[in-house]
Amino acid sequence: MSTAxxxxxxxxxxxxxxxxxxxxxxxxxxxNSETGEPVAIKILDKEKVLKHKMVEQIKREIATMxxxxxxxxxxxxxxxxxxxxxxxxxxxxxxxELFDKIVNHGRMRxxxxxxxxxxxxxxxxxxHSRGVYHRDLKPENxxxxxxxxxxxSDFGLSALSQQVRDDGLLHTTCGTPNYVAPEVxxxxxxxxxxxxxxxxxxxxxxxxxxxxxxxxSNLMALYKKISDAEFTCPCWISFNAMRLLTRILDxxxxxxxxxxxxxxxxxxxxxxxxxEFEEINYANLDDVDAVFKDSEEHHVTEKKEEPPxxxxxxxxxxxxxxxxxxxxxxxxxxxxxxxRFTSKSPAKxxxxxxxxxxxxxxxxxxxxxxxxxxxxxxxxxxGNLNVAAEIFxxxxxxxxxxxxxxxxxxxxxxxxxxxxxxxxxxxxxxxEDDQDKDA
Ligand code: 3AM
Numbered sequence: 001m002s003t004a005x006x007x008x009x010x011x012x013x014x015x016x017x018x019x020x021x022x023x024x025x026x027x028x029x030x031x032n033s034e035t036g037e038p039v040a041i042k043i044l045d046k047e048k049v050l051k052h053k054m055v056e057q058i059k060r061e062i063a064t065m066x067x068x069x070x071x072x073x074x075x076x077x078x079x080x081x082x083x084x085x086x087x088x089x090x091x092x093x094x095x096x097e098l099f100d101k102i103v104n105h106g107r108m109r110x111x112x113x114x115x116x117x118x119x120x121x122x123x124x125x126x127x128h129s130r131g132v133y134h135r136d137l138k139p140e141n142x143x144x145x146x147x148x149x150x151x152x153s154d155f156g157l158s159a160l161s162q163q164v165r166d167d168g169l170l171h172t173t174c175g176t177p178n179y180v181a182p183e184v185x186x187x188x189x190x191x192x193x194x195x196x197x198x199x200x201x202x203x204x205x206x207x208x209x210x211x212x213x214x215x216x217s218n219l220m221a222l223y224k225k226i227s228d229a230e231f232t233c234p235c236w237i238s239f240n241a242m243r244l245l246t247r248i249l250d251x252x253x254x255x256x257x258x259x260x261x262x263x264x265x266x267x268x269x270x271x272x273x274x275x276e277f278e279e280i281n282y283a284n285l286d287d288v289d290a291v292f293k294d295s296e297e298h299h300v301t302e303k304k305e306e307p308p309x310x311x312x313x314x315x316x317x318x319x320x321x322x323x324x325x326x327x328x329x330x331x332x333x334x335x336x337x338x339x340r341f342t343s344k345s346p347a348k349x350x351x352x353x354x355x356x357x358x359x360x361x362x363x364x365x366x367x368x369x370x371x372x373x374x375x376x377x378x379x380x381x382x383g384n385l386n387v388a389a390e391i392f393x394x395x396x397x398x399x400x401x402x403x404x405x406x407x408x409x410x411x412x413x414x415x416x417x418x419x420x421x422x423x424x425x426x427x428x429x430x431x432e433d434d435q436d437k438d439a
Contacts, residue, residue, distance in 0.1 A: 009033075010087055011080055011300040013041060017338060021386075021407045024048070029092065039077065042088040042157070049086055050294060059292040061132050061156035062088070066283045068130065071275050072123035074143065074153040080300045081291035087300070093151050095144030096410070099206070103381075103411055107210030110238060114270060116142075117204045119150040121268070122275045124196055125259045132156045133192025137199035138179045139206075140382070177219070178202065178212050182227040182251045194253040197262075201248030208241060209234050213249065227251060240267035337413065338404030345427040347391045347399055354389055354401075357423035361416065363387070373406070376416075382409040385416060398429070 008015040016029035019040060026043045049058065065076040075091040098116060102108070108116075120142070127134065134141070134155050143151045181198035183190040205213040213231035216222040225231070229251040233242045244267045247257040262268050290298035343350050347370055354372060355365055363374040372389040385408035392400045403420070405413035421428070 009303045010041070010082070013039065013087075013089065015041065017404060018388075018406060019337065030089075038092040040090045040092045042090060044086040044088070046081060046084050046086050046294070050292070055292060058157075059288060063285045063288045064130050064132050065127075065156040066285060066288065067280050068127065068132075068155075069277060069280050070123060070126045071277050072119045072150050072152060073127065073155055074151045076156075079287045079291045081294065082299050082302050083296075085302075086291055088157070090153070091151070093143040093153070094146050095148060097139060098142040098144055098150060099139035100410065101144075102206065102210060108207050110208065110241060111271070113204065113207035114267070116150050116207060117200070118268065118272050119275075120152065120200055120203065121259065121262055123150070123152040123155070124200060125263075126275075127155045128193050128196070128259065134196050134199075135192055137196055137203065139203070142203070177222060177226065178214060180226070181253065182229070183253050185223050185226060191253060193259075194256050197248055197256060197259070198253075201245060204241075204248070205231070205233075205245055208237050208245075238267070244268060337410055338402060339417065340400055340402045341421075341424075342394070342429045343399045343401060343427045344397055344429045345399070347393070350391055350399060350401055350427050353424055353427050354420070357420050358387075361419060376408070376412075380409050380412045382407075382412075384408060385412045387413065387416065 010030070012033050013030040014033050016031065019027045019029055021027075024044065028041050028043060030039050030041045031037070032039060049055070062076060062079060065073075066078070069075060074093060077089040077091065080087040080089070107113075124134070124137075132155055134152070136154065137152070141152060141154045143153055145151050177185060179199045179202045181190065181195040184195050202213055214222060214225045216225060229249050231249065233245060237245070244257075244262070244265050247265075248262075250256040257265075263272075287298075289295075345353075351367065351370070351372065354374075355367075358365060358374045361376075362378055363376050366373045366375075370391040374387040374389065376385040378384070386406040387403060388406045389401060389403045392402070394400050403417060
């Protein structure tokens, strides 16, 4: 039986829940134990990164990113390496992903879309001016902070999934093709700056239209549509916005609009405020050097802290914000990826109830002690939804069940959880308060 969470530490950071799992990295929530500050830590496999042909470029870009403090770019605070892993410590961004807004509420009003697009161009312009290209701009990399400002993540990190060939140009073999520029797909090598702008154009189209400009279930047909820049603007998009979109989504990268030209565009300029920020003049880059030299003397240790004998009242209270089923759907928790409930049923019964509820919904189930992993066999918007569930004993007859999204789309997770919680009514323990609220 899990009695309480095993605490893991990396250097001064105490690792928390997994926020997401991508193709080449895992992102975990963590807290700086000296300052209490929350961060997100991207965890990469060291072997894979170091044998990459682009190590020098990745190192240079990460070093440059450490010097960038821009309101629309997710900050990189520091880099650490253990024997087998690389940890990139990032600013923790709390508002979810920009595209969840589209999925939830549909397309945006033109002035709202313009505000996000202006912030996106600010971020892109700033990083490009420092020689850092994104190369993989897509919805998952557009996050929102607590004030609703756009924060672009993974600048300088996407080189990790690319390759440079003998011609010195970048070649890409993976990634979402919908956002990728024609010259990237044609694999003739490309320039990072113009390719990033194309992706910005696709993003702007989605914000204004509520759907993708290029889409086809057949991959070859999709490639052809992208190569020919074959798209039509819906009637509600204004003439000026349409004109800008057409200048960005130009299949010829040498003819495509540039950032200085975008800054002069009529539609773009409306209400434009240049970003305000302070420059960092100095940042210690020894950590980046040490990680990429793989110097053993600088290795951080990953420590597991022994769990206490049982979850105590303090821990329970610290987690208790999520102790009922209802609050998953509070509006302020729109982007919640995990939730908890308490149960007076025996752990085995809770597990079999979860199993009974998840199987008919198309989930494969793996169990190990009191942990479960549910994987949807069908791929959703962001791949197969993976849900992790764990049961903790609080007192001999009281359990706390944590259900979190391990992989996939947060909204699909919410839909799944709604169905699951409906089937689990018998095992969920409600306090008298909750029963009064439900009555
Ligand atoms: O799994 P999803 O797509 O819901 O939003 C990012 C993504 O969520 C989130 O981690 C997942 C894998 O990339 N993420 C990435 N960087 C983050 C950050 N700095 C972040 N969430 C908060 N702060």
